[in-house]
Amino acid sequence: MTETPVVALEATSRVGRTKQRYSADTGARLVAGVVATRPHPNPTEVMLVTSASHPNRYVLPKGGWETDEAAPESAALREAWEESGIRDCRIVRSLGTIEDARRAKHLKDGDDHIPRAEYWFFECAVGEECTEFPESNERSRVWMSVEQAREALQWRPELVRAVERSTAWENFSKKTEVARE
16 A cells, blocks of 8 residues: 655645656656545545536546655645545555557657656545535536446546556456356
């Protein structure tokens, strides 16, 4: 189990990319995020938030890992607070890194593939859901079964992969196998 860092929760979201980290190997933007589950021994639901750029679609809480954050876990928990209003979360485990399948915007046809972003995802058990949070006027949050979440996230395959690595997905898969037998 990953040790959960203590994160100072601000009243406003960070904006801009002046402190953004980039991969030394690929130049990809480093992004940290969470697959948030209820604090239940066998979770089967995850929390999604509306996308800032596509308000009728859902995403996982995520955002840039910044240079003043020692570890991606800290960035993931900060982003979870800013975008979904969850706090006092416990990191259950790392879900590893996932490369963004979309091409970097600056590449031209024929250029080698450089990912737009490299995602560092962590599963976290939610401690508290706050009504007021930095992006509460811009986003809404919703709990979905992993099956519903997978469908809602089809437009972002890298986010589907993160959900499929979670304990909630494992629990869903086990239930599905038992039901078939």
